[in-house]
Amino acid sequence: MQPLVNRCLAVLATTLLCAGIAQAQPYPNKPIRVIVPFAPGGTSDQMGRALAEKMAAMLGQPVIIDNKPGANGLLGADIVAKAAPDGYTILLGTNSTNAALKYLMKKLPYDQDTAFAPIGTIGSVPLMVVLGNDVPAKTLKEFVDLAKARPGDLSFAYTATSEQVAAEMLARMAGIQLNPIPYKSGGTAMTDLLGGRVTMITVSVAATAPHHRAGKIRGLAVTSAKRSAAAPELPTVNEALGLKDYELIAYFAVFAPAGTPAEVIARLNQAVNAAASSKEIQDKFAPIGFVFEPGTPEALARRNKLETAKWEKLIRDAKIEPQ
CATH class of the missing domain: 3.40.190.10 (Periplasmic binding protein-like II)
Structure with a gap:
């Protein structure tokens, strides 16, 4: 009986040791899922796939695009808002998901202003x-x-x-x-x-x-x-x-669930900025009107606050009723 107990304890100890080693490994140590809240083929999807390839090379782990379209991006955003804040599920967000939805929907399944941690801006078009x-x-x-x-x-x-x-x-x-x-x-x-x-x-x-x-x-x-x-x-x-005040530009940025550790945000920001600044991606997307604007998480937080106020006004001025 005692040898069996000893073997079980040894297996348990090994398991705990391996788990501890895995947890101690620097981020990332497994594939990262990027939720694109729109269907394949669109601008978000094209940009996401181009960025994912560059980010994977820099991070040393696969970066997998997962399209979750529906409800102006709400379905995909909701997945990320409720995901574990560990940096392994992130959102390729837009003005739809991170600025305008709260004014288009009577009720969201998450708090748009607090559910996400900004990682970095990609650009606008x-x-x-x-x-x-x-x-x-x-x-x-x-x-x-x-x-x-x-x-x-x-x-x-x-x-x-x-x-x-x-x-x-x-x-x-x-x-x-x-x-x-x-x-x-x-x-x-x-x-x-x-x-x-x-x-x-x-x-x-x-x-x-x-x-x-x-x-x-x-x-x-x-x-x-x-x-x-x-x-x-x-x-x-x-x-x-002959108008003066008509202007509307879509922007694209990357977000993590709120509570994601600062060091993980910093690592992801570095990868996003490097991808957005790469000559290959800029040569591909600049000719079709994309303006790249990489920056810090803090800059994205400030921009998103301004964009949220802007989209509130745009939606009200357009007299769009919340659904």
Whole structure:
């Protein structure tokens, strides 16, 4: 009996020793999961996959993209908000998940202001107002005139907060009525635009510029205050309609669950900044309108606070009712 007890104690001691060694190993010592709260193929997904490859090389562990689309990014954000704060489940967030959702939803399953620890900003990109080629409007002014002539007959697709708010703001400021149609996938929305099942989309320049240049869709304007280098021939919405105050830019950043240790945040920030600053990624995304803005977790915290106030105003001005 005693030998059996001794063997059991030896096994237990070995197990505890191994566990202690594993816990003592520096972060990271296992794969990291990045939740992308939107469908594969969109700007968030493309950016996430490019960053993951660079981050994995720097961190020495696999960085795995896990798409969890739904509810303007809410489903994916909720997973990260409730994940263990150990740095192994992080969020590729946007203005949808980390600034606007609290004003679009009557109730969130987490506190948006306290559920996340900022890691670092990746960058930002303007949106493009786009029509299918079968729509009889060649300019944004012509589209507005068409909408006024056919009130309530035209629609727009959206998959994220920025797209919804951009279209609703445009409609309000131009004095037109457009019917919103939510989509889970940007690819499906684009397919329906090409098929004439929706009239317009307002989506990131990064996603639309290649199709615009190929003539598959008709870009009308960009939503930034200045023209985009990815499509310099397109006016801004302000230029096209004679407005002054229309501006909307989507931003992308990385967040961890609140309570993640400072040393883990610092390690992840180093990896995110290195990836966002790499020539390979910048050469790939800068031509399609992406502006990289790596920085500190503290800078992201300050930005996110300002962006949250900004998106509150945008959503209220667009008269979007919480769902």
